Amino acid sequence: MAVIRVSSMQWAGGATSRSRWPVLQGPEIALCGRSNVGKSTLINRMAGQHNLAHTSKTPGRTQQLNFYQCWLKPLLESIDMHSFATMQRTPDSPLRYGAVLTDLPGYGYAKVPEALLQQFRQFITSYLRGRDRLSAALLVIDARRITEQDEQMAAFCHAQNIRFGVVLTKADQVPRSRQHPSLQEAAQRLKPDFPPVLFSALHPTEASRDALLDLLYALWSGNPLPQRTAVLPPQEENPFSQR
Numbered sequence: 001m002a003v004i005r006v007s008s009m010q011w012a013g014g015a016t017s018r019s020r021w022p023v024l025q026g027p028e029i030a031l032c033g034r035s036n037v038g039k040s041t042l043i044n045r046m047a048g049q050h051n052l053a054h055t056s057k058t059p060g061r062t063q064q065l066n067f068y069q070c071w072l073k074p075l076l077e078s079i080d081m082h083s084f085a086t087m088q089r090t091p092d093s094p095l096r097y098g099a100v101l102t103d104l105p106g107y108g109y110a111k112v113p114e115a116l117l118q119q120f121r122q123f124i125t126s127y128l129r130g131r132d133r134l135s136a137a138l139l140v141i142d143a144r145r146i147t148e149q150d151e152q153m154a155a156f157c158h159a160q161n162i163r164f165g166v167v168l169t170k171a172d173q174v175p176r177s178r179q180h181p182s183l184q185e186a187a188q189r190l191k192p193d194f195p196p197v198l199f200s201a202l203h204p205t206e207a208s209r210d211a212l213l214d215l216l217y218a219l220w221s222g223n224p225l226p227q228r229t230a231v232l233p234p235q236e237e238n239p240f241s242q243r
């Protein structure tokens with residue numbers, strides 16, 4: 001079981017310039033990655049909705065910063081939710097904790113025009129440098145290939161003192177024998193603050209979903225990763241929809 005679950009998620013605005021960044025509840029995680037790695041699909045999977053974020057086979061689909069207000073429910077009484085903003089829904093219902101995910105445009109892809117990429121990189125770096133509620137970044141990387149651009153993004157986070165985690169997506173495209181080596185390679189090349197997590201948004205397993213939620217909790221809260229034995233479980237039917 002993960003330490004939190006996302007009880008609801010809403011789109012809370014899109015922006016290309018700083019003046020339009022919304023004021024939201026709770027600490028923020030920026031989803032950074034090359035185009036087409038599955039950032040927007042990951043958002044939809046977390047939300048349990050198909051079309052909350054726009055996804056596409058065509059790289060360069062997300063062209064602005066998209067902010068998502070999440071409301072979290074702690075699943076363990078012992079975990080520290082101190083860093084999260086709280087809101088009481090009704091006198092009878094439990095407290096929900098606010099947190100934000102920001103879906104960024106992709107920072108690289110061969111088929112996206114260079115001028116557009118330059119513009120995206122400018123949005124991304126000014127946001128990462130200037131957003132005061134930013135708690136951490138989540139680097140979203142295609143599990144089949146870690147690129148030089150991913151290393152540059154990791155180096156940028158290290159240089160700016162931005163804590164970050166790594167999720168390797170499209171796990172369904174990676175043979176089982178390559179899964180552990182991919183995780184090791186990501187840890188060695190990118191040196192994230194927490195061990196990388198392998199995830200498939202198309203066929204998420206219960207354990208990979210829990211590992212991702214625990215990583216998000218650690219990135220949002222600034223607390224250590226909850227204790228868990230790392231396993232690569234067999235694939236199951238959509239565990240997100242079971243809750």
Ligand SMILES: Nc1nc2c(ncn2[C@@H]2O[C@H](COP(=O)(O)OP(=O)(O)OP(=O)(O)O)[C@@H](O)[C@H]2O)c(=O)[nH]1
Pocket residue numbers: 033034035036037038039040041042054055056057058059060061062063104105106107169170171172173199200201202203
């Ligand atoms: N096989 C597989 N395909 C995936 C997975 N996640 C996303 N995709 C596919 O990858 C493509 C790109 O997904 P998006 O979520 O739009 O990618 P993005 O990173 O948001 O891309 P940009 O908005 O262009 O930066 C879509 O065709 C998705 O269906 C996954 O876990 N496995």
Ligand SMILES: [Mg+2]
Pocket residue numbers: 039040041054055061062103104
């Ligand atoms: Mg996208």
